[in-house]
Amino acid sequence: MKTPFAWDYYSDQPAIIRDKKLKRKMRLSALPSLIKTFLIAAVTLPFSVLTIPYLPHRRIDGDRFFGMGVNLDKEPSLSPGLVRELGVKNLLIRIPLWEIDRLHEYVAFVRSFEGCTVTIALLQDREHITDLPMTREHFKAIFTALSGICDTYVIGSTINRAKWGFFSVNEYLDFYGIAFDLKKTCFPHLKLIGSNVIDFEYHYSAHTLFNFKNIRYDAVGSLLYVDRRGAPENTQMGFNLIEKIRLLASLARLSPKCDGEIVITETNWPITGTAPYAPTSETECVDEESYASYMVRYHLLAFASQSVNSVFWHQLVAPGYGLIDNRDGIRKRSAFDAYRTMLSQMADASFVGYGVKRGRHTLLCETLRGVLHVEWLEEGSMEIALTQTVTVTTRDGISMDTDTLLLGESPIYYTTPLENE
Template sequence: MTSSDRGDAENRFRTFRWSDLEGEFAGSIDGPDSEGRIRHILDPANAVTTIHWGRNYIFEASMATSSGRRPVVVKQFRNHGWRRALERRFKGSKATRSWSVAKALIGAGFNTPEPLVLAESTEAEGNSHFVAALLEPAFEVRHFFRRLDNQSDAGEFPEVDDLQFLGRLGQLARSLHEAGIWYRDLSLGNVLAHPRADGEIELHLIDFNRAKLNKHLGLWRRSRDICRFPIVEREHREAYLEGYWGEVPHRWDPRWWLYCLSVRGYILKHQIKNALRGHKTRGTTAKSLQGGKHHAHIPAAEKGASIRDRSVWDRLSDQPHQHASKWQKFRIRLADAPDHLAGYGAVIRGAPKVRSRYLELKQGLWQEPVSFRGVGVAVRPCAEDPEAHFEALTGLGVRHVLLRLHPWEENHEAEEALAQRLSERDIEVVFSLPQNRELVTDLPRWERAVERLVRTFTPYGRHFVIGHAINRSKWGVWTSRDYTRLLEVASKILRSYDGVEILGPGVIDFEFQATLAALQRQREGFSFDAVASLLYVDRRGAPENPQMGLDTVGKITLLKAVCDTARHTKPRSWITEVNWPLWEGPHSPAGRSVSVDEEAQANYLTRYYVLALTTGLVERIYWWRLVARGYGLSTLESDGSLRRRASYRALKTLVAQLDGATSLGPIESPDGTYVFRFKVEGGERLVAWALEDGVTVELPSKPQSAINRDGAVIDVPDTTSVILGPSPVYFEL
């Protein structure tokens, strides 16, 4: 590293240039191993909390300093594409512009979180980063305006006099303009209110990469720059403009009507944008066909790699990423058309039997008592704190664990140690062997890997899942032949061990035609011992939501119909992977549109397990996974501790309340509500929920006690009427 002190003139900022990064950092964070500490906070893998997930990724991180750990905010800008490259070359990146404006604001006496690091990739399309201190406590002024407008979604905001606060915002805008700063985005989310210890409230500015310095602003630019707050009431506008102009302009004064016109135009623009949001434009479609964008941490495909070989490993979401564009994949599908047509033929031939069996199963749903068993969780070893990981795993109370092995790796000591400890606890362990493109194209290597893994892990479990998301090219399988060759090699090895069961094919999502095709087209003499499916329903939100007319119960029923009628499997169904991704940026395995918060995830988990296992049509369900940012039941915090999410408590409560109980099926309840009845030792238990808050339901008898989704005891009314919401409740009758 080369470093130079730039002196007091620029607040003692230091420049640096490393092999792949260059920029500046504040002298306040200088110290031993500055490079290592800065690289640590720039890595999204070390994000503590996702703050914003959009065109740019903003997250909180924890930085080690000489005085202890310091919370910081990292804003990661992507520079993909020729437009960003040109902008970066001639105007500077957004991070560089943010850095310059932050220093200018501080120099002019404005409040803004302390700028700490500017880091620019030395690659043309590499990332740019702007890092600032985390301001705590801080409240976006959007919540002041929501409260001013009596909106129900108004968040917390300090108590202020409305008119005086509007005047302060006007004064802030005027001060910026007098300092020659044309902010160009002075809006709801870019001004923070920070209460000081003495009770005064400071206004801090953020998100200023669009700002321009040393500008003389005329009336038009001033009006456009101050119009981004939704101030519509006359009294409020007067207070705001008095703060800006020092007086209330007359109604026919250009300062008044030009401001009002600008506000109306700004509000109209956002109304149009919101109306269009979610609709795909031609430009969006074209981008997706060309390959679109990906998270900045994902490595590029190997130079010169063929279209079939362009998937790479995404270490944050723990899955592959496919660099091939939709057009490129379409070309491969055309080249493989004979294989796909043969698959469609197998589906068409098998469909009548599937339909007939589906109708039979549907008619017989919940007609007989069902033992509620099969709640499981999927895991990978936790290198950071294996003891805390094992304690959390055993603390759930589950008796079924799926351990995913990575056959492309050579060292499996951590996996073996975990499997041995679970086996000693008499916990059933299932082993999943996913594939990647390298193994698909190198069968001898696949054979050696399977031989080694089966030999190592059969002492701890007798179930092996062969095939993972075989209907997704990013996992290396492009044709049925790709998967069949893997299966033939693995089955030959596995069948040489007594009592070992083979599960597959591991189709992901609601694509049962792919499952049926895979089950119909295996070689004669081979049969799966059970069908393994990765039955996600997250793209439809709640598990009760329909897709092509089928909700979770309908999909479970159709899947069992496939298992019962397909040629090369026993009539058994396992769901080896399910979860709902969280709103945690690149750690989430799916897009923003299907991600949920932690409360919704916990609600959906309980409801999915109850809906699926009470049918009696599926033997096991495994949540992927125990520890993971972006989707796990728990997550590692910045200090290395393990935080158990609401979904962890929900699964633990589900096991404690229902595992081993006898399901008597649902009882009649109003539309949009679900009440399931169970026979337990000593009596009966209900689990109930509603899709909306505040729905009243009559129970068959007055409940004696109740606990909530997370296992806490709650009050019960002295009547059979109870009020339900999206969070399931357990009632003891």
């Protein structure tokens, strides 16, 4: 049977099922699993909230924290050079399972990023959810073709959206089980990232983490978008970004299915005036300057949580949400410089402390250069007199010596000596 989904070039998502009767039938068949999802969540989520204060921080350093998504269908010949210019070493490349006949192209694309560590995200369609023997063949072909090149795989994506093919968590668990069985029997060296719920819908995450299936995750993936809330510091149901991350980390730590490692496999903000390439309506879109500041602040907050091993920004080249707009040649948005600056400042960073007071955020890290201070305001501007002159680097990489901090919504960086120096 031919899949009722089709790839949507503009939004990077399979198109929604057009047959309403078919959709209704699928939803009804998934009802027992959905009931199970909410029952599991009703038990595990409140307990996870209560245990957040006792959740130990993981030791997360900057060298493996920052990652970038790159796509074969978006400037493949230019992407390796752009990645080198950006300075990012950790990449995520998506392989749609329905493009298995192009596997040789994807292997060549992965090989083109010399010196980078590549994570592969395997994207599903409805056919690969319902025809598990075919899925096993395709998983095995991909694992074999990339043997010795990649060993980390995200198994499935956006599992809580019907437009991506899944109508229940049970369907996803069976799908993931194919990859897990192959790991046990043929590819023991693989690292499998699972769950991959989009947005703050942790009732689905709870079901992926508490079940009786014979599976285990090497890390828990999350497409933790907060773009519909505006700035990354804004709250949803009383939880800000750090608290959302800590809740997922608490849930994962309590689960018998994993060891608690969290990877944000996808996040971004849509950019205004880019329809039809923006994946949301114009209401959720932001201007390019806000996009750059929100992107940096998201990473800094996630790093401050010390509960996320990696964040993969989605993505390098995309007219509606990328660091580069390729509608009319290659145009690097200000976010390109902002990401490159963030990476150069944070790549050797070890977390020391983080605090927020009346909308002023301060992140402290230890680096080879000394104590790195990163500061920003949620809104407005402020001048802070210093007792010494420091070299301040702006969000986009401009450096200047000053004894007065000009704080605003764009983060700034400066370094002071270590106390024992």
